[in-house]
Amino acid sequence: MAPTPALVELRDITKRFGDVEVLHRVSLPLYASEVHALAGENGAGKSTMVKILAGVYAPDAGMILLDGAPVVLHNPAQAQRLGFAVIHQQPSLFPDLDVAENIYMGRQPLGALGRVDWRLMYRDVNALLRRLDARFDAHTPVRSLSIADQQLIEIAKALSMQTRVLVMDEPTAALSTREVEDLFAIVRQLRSQGVAILFISHRFEEIFDIADRVTVLRDGTHILTKPRAELTQSETISAMVGREMSALFPKQHTDIGPVVLEVRRLTRPGEFRDVSFAVHQGEILGFAGLVGAGRTEVARAIFGITRPEAGTILLDGEVVSFASPAEAMRRGIAYVPEDRYQHGLVREFPIATNVTLPIWRSISNWLGIVDQRRERAIASDYFQRLQIRATGIEQVAQSLSGGNQQKVVIAKWLATKPRVLILDEPTRGIDIGAKAEVHRLISQLASEGMAIIMISSELPEVLAMSDRILVMHEGRITGSFDRNEANQERVMYAAMGQGQGQVRHGN
Numbered sequence: 001m002a003p004t005p006a007l008v009e010l011r012d013i014t015k016r017f018g019d020v021e022v023l024h025r026v027s028l029p030l031y032a033s034e035v036h037a038l039a040g041e042n043g044a045g046k047s048t049m050v051k052i053l054a055g056v057y058a059p060d061a062g063m064i065l066l067d068g069a070p071v072v073l074h075n076p077a078q079a080q081r082l083g084f085a086v087i088h089q090q091p092s093l094f095p096d097l098d099v100a101e102n103i104y105m106g107r108q109p110l111g112a113l114g115r116v117d118w119r120l121m122y123r124d125v126n127a128l129l130r131r132l133d134a135r136f137d138a139h140t141p142v143r144s145l146s147i148a149d150q151q152l153i154e155i156a157k158a159l160s161m162q163t164r165v166l167v168m169d170e171p172t173a174a175l176s177t178r179e180v181e182d183l184f185a186i187v188r189q190l191r192s193q194g195v196a197i198l199f200i201s202h203r204f205e206e207i208f209d210i211a212d213r214v215t216v217l218r219d220g221t222h223i224l225t226k227p228r229a230e231l232t233q234s235e236t237i238s239a240m241v242g243r244e245m246s247a248l249f250p251k252q253h254t255d256i257g258p259v260v261l262e263v264r265r266l267t268r269p270g271e272f273r274d275v276s277f278a279v280h281q282g283e284i285l286g287f288a289g290l291v292g293a294g295r296t297e298v299a300r301a302i303f304g305i306t307r308p309e310a311g312t313i314l315l316d317g318e319v320v321s322f323a324s325p326a327e328a329m330r331r332g333i334a335y336v337p338e339d340r341y342q343h344g345l346v347r348e349f350p351i352a353t354n355v356t357l358p359i360w361r362s363i364s365n366w367l368g369i370v371d372q373r374r375e376r377a378i379a380s381d382y383f384q385r386l387q388i389r390a391t392g393i394e395q396v397a398q399s400l401s402g403g404n405q406q407k408v409v410i411a412k413w414l415a416t417k418p419r420v421l422i423l424d425e426p427t428r429g430i431d432i433g434a435k436a437e438v439h440r441l442i443s444q445l446a447s448e449g450m451a452i453i454m455i456s457s458e459l460p461e462v463l464a465m466s467d468r469i470l471v472m473h474e475g476r477i478t479g480s481f482d483r484n485e486a487n488q489e490r491v492m493y494a495a496m497g498q499g500q501g502q503v504r505h506g507n
Contacts (some may be wrong), residue, residue, distance in 0.1 A: 005068055007032045007196045008053075008084075008165050013046050013062035022048050026222045027217055030165060030196040035187060037211035038200045041433045044217040046200055050169050053198070054086045055079030083164035085157070089173045091150035093142050100125040100138035103157045106267040125347070128156040132186055148179035155186060166190060167198045172206060173428075173452055176291040177457075184210050200428070203458075204233045216224070216240055236322055241432050248405065248436045249464035252443045256467065257281030260451040261333070261420045263302065266311030271297040278419065279451045284442065286466030287455040290496050294475040295455045299422045303335040304328040315420075327504075329358060334413035338424040338455075344409035347398035351381035351390060354397050355411045382411035386441060403434020410441065421445065422453045427461060439465055459488050473497040 006029035015023040023045045030036050040046050051057045052064070055073035063070050066082060073079045093102045100122050109124070111117040125138035134152050136145060142153065148475040151171055160165055168187070172180045187210060191197060201207055207214060208228060216239040224241045235250060262278040272294035279285040282460055287295045288453050301308045304322030313320050315331055322328040325335070345354055356363060356375045363374040379393040386407045390400055397408055406426065413421065426442065427435040442465060446452050456462050469486045471479035471494035479494025 001228055004031060006030055006065070007067065008066065009065040010049070010052070011063050012054060013059045013064075015045075015052065015057060016351055020219060023341060026217065026220070027062075028198075028222075028225070031213075032164075032194045032196050033191055033209050035191055035197045035199050036211045037207040037214045038198055038217065039207060039214060039236060040217035044240070045220040046217060047169070048220075049217075050086060050167055050198075050200070053084055055084070056138055073225075080161055083162060084167070084188075085161060085163040085165070086167040086169060087151065087154045087158065087171050089170040091147065091154050093153060095141075095143040095149055097142060098138065098483075099129070099136065099140050099145075099153055099156075101143060101209040102142055103128070103138075103160055121387050124160070125156065128159055131159070131189075132156060146179075148175050148182065149240075151175070151183060152186070155190075159190075164197045165198070167200075169200045170202070171199075172201060172203065178291075182205065202432070204236065207236070208233065237432055241436070247250045248432060248439065249461070250436065250440045250443055251274045251465055252447045254443075254447045254467070256283050257449065260315070261302070261453075262314040262317075263298075264312040264314070266298065266301060266308050266313070267309045268297065268301055269304065271306075272301075272472070275472075275475075275477055277470055277477065279453055281419075282446050282449050282450055283467045284446050284454055284465055285451045286462040287453065287472065288457075288459065288462045288469055288491050289472035291404040291457065292470040293495065294471050296424055298472075298473075299335060299424055299453065299455060302328070303333060303422060305335075319367070326341055327361065329416050329418075332417070332419035333422070334416050334418035335412055335422040336409055336422070336424060336426060338428065344412070345397045345405060348396065349401075350396055351383065351388065351408055352376060352393040354408050355379040355382055355393075355415055358416050359413060378415055380413075382414060386411050386414075387437065392447070401434065403430040403437065406434070406438060407441070410438070414445075418450070420451045420453070422455070424455045425457065426454065427456070427458070428504070459491060462491070463488065471495050 008030040010026065010028040012025045012027055013023055014021065014025055019172050024050065026045065028049065038046050038049065048057065050212055052059055055076040055078055064073065071082060075199070094105065103125050104121050108116045109120045129137060132152050132155060136149060142150065154222060172183060175183065179261045187197060199210060203313055211228045213225065214228050214231055214236065216223040216236060218240060257280055259278045264276050266275040267273045275298055277285070289295050300306050302313060303326055304325045320331060352375055356378055363371050363378070376393065383393050389404050389406045395407060400408065423442065427438050430438070442452060442454065463486055467483050469481045469491060470477055473495055474497065478497055479491065481490060
């Protein structure tokens, strides 16, 4: 029996930018009714592949075959006409227009007199939304919709153009667990309708949940393509980074010291209640739980961003109350937020300015003018210590990779010389190699005596990096596990409110 031909095939694709070859003879077959995952670190060539499929870039060598015949994608409009569509991590929609206007932007159906047939447009869009089980209609303003709903609009737009090849580039990065499940239900629906889907994600649990086939790129070269059933996560990671999975979690042994920070019966109605725990010198205390469990809200209350209604916070055994983050910083607490783009970085500023922002008063004169020599010295120290990959401390933050941006955010808070470091989703949205480097840094900081609270939705990260794990569900701690007794099943039971571990407050 002859093998099924690929709907689309990228064959021996090579792409250069100047003297740099970013893709070298890469081949990728995409089949109808199949989800094909594309994995690789940042810089592996994934984005270049996406842009070639979208008609943004033309390959320097190789060819693209559609239904077995060579095609040349001169521009994105031509790619769309041939049935290619790309859905990016951040939807590119017009917030002040409604759903139908966004879906048919630039190609509205026209009536007999050349006027827009609004009735037909809204009718067709509502039919598309019903296919996707959307909870909004064609007249809904886009500004009022969540990121997950905006992703649905992008999918509806693709369906309206009779898309045959759908590229999904990190579509779940800003979605909750429930929203990811809803999106995957739609992906499976599209697969059953004959669409070929290229799915790109840093999240291995998603790749192994949704993909039928997996391709791995490394440094612009093709490493492997296999059915997902024939791969393990460990094999995939090794193919991506050229080293074993154990290198992803370089946890150092640390002697745990006395309690540094203790929380007793902390409560903020509607967010969390009766939360008690302690974190010790040199300890990594992991916080696990589903999205919305209350972990971030507890961190924000400890750091003085919000005020708890009841409960006590103790630092070195002394009761403290922080009216603002500035007070928490002065007492030695630092908080690396979940969203580094909105709250962690000033992207237009250089690395040096970002690193010293929290301490600018201490390196400024009485007129508020920053001592640039001191700024450069401090920034250079952390630049080298955290192994930030950039041209230098003057490079603008927005031009860095996600992993290096995260290192800059961590450096910024380390510059405050904290004793307690709260990390909220420290490796979200960064590639495997960068994750390993952030994990190395976290472990190193703990070995130097820092008390670390690490909030993460990635169970392998929590299990591998934590000395102790607390689990939250609907604002309460439902499980507490020592490192040697925790496993994925016990943590997940507790995360769903079916606690399988004794809840130990304090030590």
